[in-house]
Each structure stands twice: as structure tokens, then as C-alpha cells.
Amino acid sequence: MNAETRNWVAIGDLNDIPKEGARVVKTDAGCVAVFRTVNDEVYAIDDRCPHKGGPLSQGIVHGTSVTCPLHNWVFDLATGLAKGADEGAVAVTAAKVEGGKILLAADDLARRAG
């Protein structure tokens, strides 16, 4: 898949999310957690920890990782993979910032719904 043919959905402004924070985007297939790092990178992953369903959007964001608020699993925001001793992964939705707007990849969102 190449970038030019991708459809992107705008979900809001970069400044809607605090640095080292996250917001939720509700979809038919559950919530997507959208993260903003201290360096203004943006990542989106499913808002559901594979361990016990914890809302990852509520975790502490450090570097490009988030720690689940329920039992401290740590996920890499870029890959969605659990770090350290835990094993598991959450689905990643491609995200980017253009002109101060945050865009999510429509095909990734659609795949989640399917």
C-alpha cells in the first residue's frame, strides 16, 4: 500500500491533546486511543489492553510508550506491542499530523470494523 492512495480522516487539532497525553476517538468497533508524545508525534492504537481490557488512553505516556492504568503493562505506541516481560499487542491505526490537524488512516479504521 502506498501513502498517496490512502484515505485519511481528520479527527481534530493536535492541540486538542496535551503533550504526553491521549484522547479517545469513538468508533463502531470500539475506541481508538490517540496519543501525543512530548515531541508532538501522534500515534493511535486500540483503547483496550489485551490483558484485562484496561483503557490505554488513561495511562501515563512516557517516551513513545504508554503504561496501562490497570496493571502496568507497557505498550510501544508505534508497534502496539507489549514491552518487557509481558506478551501481547494492540492494533495500530496509522496517524499523522498535517497543518495542525490529526489524521487517522481510514483503511485501518475500516479494517478494525471488519
Added chain:
Amino acid sequence: MTKQKLVIVGNGMAPGRMLEYLFDKNKDAYDVTIFNAEPRVNYNRLMLSPVLSGEKTYEDIITHGDDWYAGNGVTLHKSARISEIDRDAKSVTAENGITASYDKLVIATGSNPFIIPLPGKDLDGVLTYRDLDDVDKMLDASKRGGRAIVIGGGLLGLEAAAGLKMQGMEVTVLHLMPTLMERQLDSASGFLLEEEFKSMGIDVRTKANSHEIIDDGTGKVKAIRLDDGTEIDASIVVMAVGIRPSADLAKSVGLDVNRGILVGDDMRTSDEDIFALGECVEHQGMCYGLVAPLYEMASVIADNLLEGAVEYTGSVTATKLKVTGVDLYSAGDFAEGDDREEIVLRDASSGVYKRLVLKDNKIIGAVLYGETADGPWFFDLLKKGTDVSEMRETLIFGQAYQGGAPLDPTVAVAALPDDAEICGCNGICKGTIVNAIKEKDLTTLDGVRAHTKASASCGTCTGLVEQLMQATLGDAFNPAAVTPMCGCTPLGHDEVRRLIKSKELKTIPSVMQELEWTSSGGCAKCRPALNYYLVSDWPDEYADDYQSRFINERVHANIQKDGTYSVVPRMWGGMTSSKELRAIADVVDKFDIPSVKCTGGQRIDMLGVKKEDLPSVWEDLGKAGFVSGQAYAKGLRTVKTCVGSDWCRFGTQDSTGLGIKIEKFMWGSWTPAKLKLAVSGCPRNCAEATCKDIGIICVDSGYEIHFAGAAGLDIKGTEVLGLVKTEEEALEHVVALTQMYREQGHYLERIYKWAKRIGYDEIRAQIMEDTDKRKAYFDSFVFSQKFAQVDPWSERVSGKDKHEFKPMATLLSEAAE
């Protein structure tokens, strides 16, 4: 004077240590060049086993990093194996063509693993266990799973077996002799060790002679066949049957070589200008493979390089097995003989076996299994040839039993003579460590390691060193303080708190920068801790970083397992009214809140509130006069009370009124961990004040203040702080105590743990006796409350942190397409 040129062949632990000794004595005597066949810096080879088992990483075991070489002006050629030495021209040449000339040369080529000449020894999957490359290969193999066969049940073989097992492989140990580690252990302890390994799930076969390693048809290991015809499938075979001094280079240039490179007592080879050092050496018929003798040699060479005349006289060695969970110590000679006697202690139920071998009333050998704390003491008696006839009867019970001293490890260590060896690897004796602690004001294990090297190699004497610190420093030593805060820093909580103050660090990024955090943005452990320390230390200047707070403190409610929240409004002192209860009932109905519960802290908890509803719930509660109960905070939670003299026929004072006063004074304050208080109106103690963080028991003559209770993970009754006469004094003392805890506690450390660490008497002295100190604590608390007593719920009802409570966007199916 121009510097002489010193060239070293090999970069193992022995030459690394020799350079430290040399630079200590004279930094400017030599220009040093090292040729290392391995592509890396100097690392601690003793720690390969923890790397294999996954308990440490390569970075953890580096002794000298690149900056050490640069800082000391040492030229290090990595991946440069020396192939030629021209003794006439006094120069060396590496395989990659680099040459260097020398005035003095040190050959430290170490040893090679001995490869049993079995058919199949060259197959892919046959490994040795010598350096980091071997460990990497084993770790690689362990990822593919299957069975590893370790040939050799000696020290190295067993460490390899335990490590591979921890990496998840099936492991079989094949050992030629009837018992394991027969060179260091007698048959009884060898047997105990075998049982221990079997209980770890490792298949141990003794008297097992390997016949051949079988090819799977593609040049890889498939199985091993023993002499008796047994075949065992294997994906790797690790040969750990011993080492051979690596003396080929020395031999090829005509130096005298027997098993190893022959040296005299001055460590010189048959060439006046060439020394040999380490495992490649043969001295008076002995070759050594343990680190302590190598370090002794290193010290002799360093001295002789500077025109000294110290002589090496050989070493007596002691051994410890570095396998987690196995305690084993052996030293000296323990073969049986007519002129020898032995003392044996067995305790089968606790798996302890101790054996001392005596000759002419002196210890000549010691084997300890299951309980090894007395190992260094026995080793000390052995090395000194102490006559033990006086204490023979109790000798086997260890040092603590001699002279009727109580069985306290600290006392035992304190009783050791100054020249008793504590760290066998580095030959550091007690006196050296005690002096360093006193002269350099060392209070941490890392400090002692840095200054003395004790416990810095294999680490098995760490417990002894800590006991020594305890004995030297008394209560000032706290082993817990040296535990790093988290993986982002080697510093402990105390250090971080001290440096935040002394360096006046006032933001999280500045703490991370100044204190050299190793991660870019911290982690979920250190960020909330740092945020608390900054809030606590700079209440007026620090801007609270909500992104570093746990979700509960960020949204001022308690997250539940399904992602909803619970809401607990304050009920001052546990008192409420019909108006308040009605407001709660209305909120529960309006927002369809599924559960309502009375808490242990005398308030009402509404559970299952949706996050988006939180601000509206708070708005309605606020109209009825409620504020946040901070039931989610590492801060003041509740002040539980009984009805006291208001109603109770036994009440001695107005416990409810005092509880409410304290709660109104202290609400909103952040503390290292949650803080729960109670005030009981009489010693019947209906408010259960004697298991609280801080409790007050009212009596006729005044107020008895208690602290450091626990009724959670631990159960502990409170300690008495003291008795005061008036309510005002009670408030002042409670607040001052809280402030002392706020300033000193480690994040998430409850008050009872802090108090135990600091000492109850110290706390009593500062709060009860030192009036100035108490007033100062009280004033600091009052100052910080100016910034803390803002109801977070009403702030959020007015719009603060809106983003926390609303989804950013809602994408329905048509919108997503």
C-alpha cells in the same frame, strides 16, 4: 623523562585490574597499548552466568567502558589478535597488520576451553562457554528451544546448565565422575547439589561418558551417544570440561612453556622484559582459573613494572557457585587421610551440610552447602593457619557461636579481625572496607563498590559487605536506600530527593537532565514520584504536571476494572445530613449509578460512573456543598471519628469535632502515599485509631497521639508519639509529623515503612521534643496548603481539563468510510 612503552596482549579481567593498580601507583610511567582479540572493551567474565540466565545484560557487566580507556590515555585495539612477537626488535604485530613496539610486554592471553576429541566435535551446535560470543550463541539457540546437553558438571558447566534452563531450554548435564564438582566438593555435598539441580528440572547424569555427537545429516547436532549406547536428542551441546592455558603464542616465540607460560615469583617469563599474567600462567606447577589469584598476580606485576620487588607466592582459593537459589562454598583441601580429622554438621530438613577438614588442629579444607555465611570466616582461619583447638567443640556452628556471642550476622561480621578477607574475588579485607566507609563517608553499597572494589566482581559477598556497612554505620545505613528508583536511574529515592533540593531542580525535565536519566521520558514509576517530590518541595513554584500523575489523580476519581469511575465526596469526620444524603440519592438516580457503598473511612462511594458524566455528577454534588473526598489521592484521605463526648457516655473529649478540625486543616495535601487518620473519644477506640497512619486516642488528661499503624497488606499496631494537653497542640503535632513524612518519605512509602526506616525515636525527638523543629514543619505545611486547598471538582465543573472527559471525535460507520 620519556615514558616507557607498555604493551598488553589480551584484555581480560586480569590486565584490566593490573592497569588499575598501575595507574593508582603512577599514572605517568607508561604509554599503554592493549591488543584485544575480542571486539569489545573489558567486561566482568565472572558475570557471564547472570547474562546467560537473563538476570543481567552485557552493559551491566562492563568493567571499563570506552571512556575509561580514553580517560587514561590507553590505546585499545579491538578485534586485533597478536600473531607475532619480535623479541629482538621488541615489537608485536597483530593479524590485522597493526604493530607496536614495547619496553615491557605483558602476555595475558587467558585460556582456551578444552574440547573433548569426540567424533562430531566440529558440528554446528557444539559450543563452549568462555566469553560473551559463547553466551550470545547459547541465547540464540535457547530461543529455538529443544534440549541442551552440557558436558561437564563442574562450576562452569553447572552455571551454564542453570542459565540455559532459565532461558526455557530442556537441559541435561553429563558428568564423567560419580559426583558433581568433585574438585571443589566432597561426595556428600556433591550429592546435595545434584538433588538441587534435579529439583530445578535439570536432568543430571553422572558417570556418563560421551561417545560421539551425532550429525543430523546437514552438519548440525542431532543427538549425543554415550558409551553405554544411550542416545539423547539435543539441539546444542555445550562443552564445559575445563580450560587449557593459552600459551601457544608464548611458545612460538621461544619463551619457556610447560602447561602454561612459566613465570618466576616476580611474574617474569624467561624473557626479562616479558611478563605473563592470568590464566595462561603456570607458577610453581599451578595454573589458576579463578579470579582472586589472577588479581594477586596483577598486583605483583603492577609493582614490578614500577621497579618494585613484590613476589607472588601462589594462592589458596575458595569457590562459590553463582546459581540463583544454590548456596555453596568450598575452600582448600578436603581429601580424606590418616593424619586428618573432620567435623561434619548435617541438617537434612533444611538441606544444610557443613564439613571442615582439620590437620594438626588447623583447618585445611571447608565445604559448606545450604548455609554459607561462615565461609569467609573459615577461609580466614584456613589461610592464617589458626590453631582451632580452643573452639573445636563449637567451631562447626560458625563464628557467631564463639565466645557466647548472639547469633546475629552483624555481630559476627563486627567480630571479624581487620585483615579478614571479605571479597574473595578482589582480595579486599575488612579493614580496607571499614576505612573507606569512614574516610569517604560512604553510605551506599555502590559507593563501597566504587571505592574498594569489594562486591564489585561476582557479587556473592554483597550480603557480607552490607552487614559490614550496618556494623560500621549503624542506623545510618539502610540497604533499601540504595535500591534505584526505577530502571531509568541508578539513584535511589533519597538521593533524588536530596539532589532536587540541593541543585534546586524545579521541573521534571530538569531533574532528568541534571541527574542523567537513562530514558528519554522516564517511566510510569519515576514520573509520578518526581512529580510528588517537586510538588512537595516547591509548593509555590512548581507547576504540577498532570501528565505525570496516575489517571485517578488526573481525573480526581477512582478508575474501576471496567474503565468506569467511582466518586467519593468528603464527609467531614464521617458526619453527614439529610440534605447531603438526599443530594447523593438524586445524583445516583439522575446518572443511573449502579452501586452505592459505605466505605471503611466513613463516607459514601458511588461506583460505576461513566467518565463523561464525572463533571456533571460533581456539579450536582457541589450544589449540595460537597467537595472531592480525594479518595483517589496519594494524599490526605479520611479522618475517621467516633461520636465522642457529644453523645457517648464514655467519651472523654470531642473526638468528632477534633477530627473535623484536622480534616478541614489538612485536606488537599499531597503525601508520599495515602494518609488515613482517626480520632477516638476514649481508649475503647471505636474509630480504630491504633491501626491508622496517624491516630489520636482522647483521654481525660488530653490527647494521646499515635502513628505508623497499618491494616492493609501488613497489619501493625501504632507506635505512641506522645501525649499533649490541648486540641491545638494535638493538631500542631499531627500536622508537623505529616510534614516530616512529606519531606522524607519515598513515593508510595506508607508512613509505617518510613517511620521504621527513620527510627521511631528520631521522629519522637523531632516532633515531641524539638519545639523549633516542630514549628518549622508546621509552618511549611501551612504554607504549602495555600496552593493545595483548591477543590479539584469545582475547578473541573468550571471547565478545567475539559479534554479529559470528552472523546476527541466520534466516527460512525458512514464517517469512517
